[in-house]
Ligand code: FES
């Protein structure tokens with residue numbers, strides 16, 4: 453098994469930040485045309501040193517194990533980033549210590565990047581929290 457596969461396996465044994473963030477400020481969903489898998493990401497912002505930064509991020513992945521492992525890593529490394537800093541992160545950067553993604557798995561990382569971008573696009577700092585088309589959670 454390649455070291456990438458080993459790291460994915462390790463990440464899957466204890467995936468972090470899985471599930472809906474009930475008090476999220478933004479949610480983004482994206483599907484992969486390549487494989488039909490889907491990923492949703494929630495973001496919660498906070499104020500830190502006069503800057504609005506990501507306090508917590510969570511995800512739900514439907515289908516792909518690599519996407520779960522990358523999203524688990526990404527939701528950790530997003531903490532403390534501003535929306536502008538998060539917006540420019542590439543799939544390979546979001547993969548963190550798991551990477552680099554092998555060519556066959558690049559679209560799995562792009563699924564995470566797409567969900568993040570979509571959530572950031574849906575983020576409206578001054579407006580009411582966005583819950584997308586999900587039913588409200590208490
Ligand atoms: Fe999605 Fe591989 S096709 S898991």
Ligand code: FES
Nearest residue numbers: 487489516519560
């Ligand atoms: Fe399609 Fe991973 S195999 S997202």
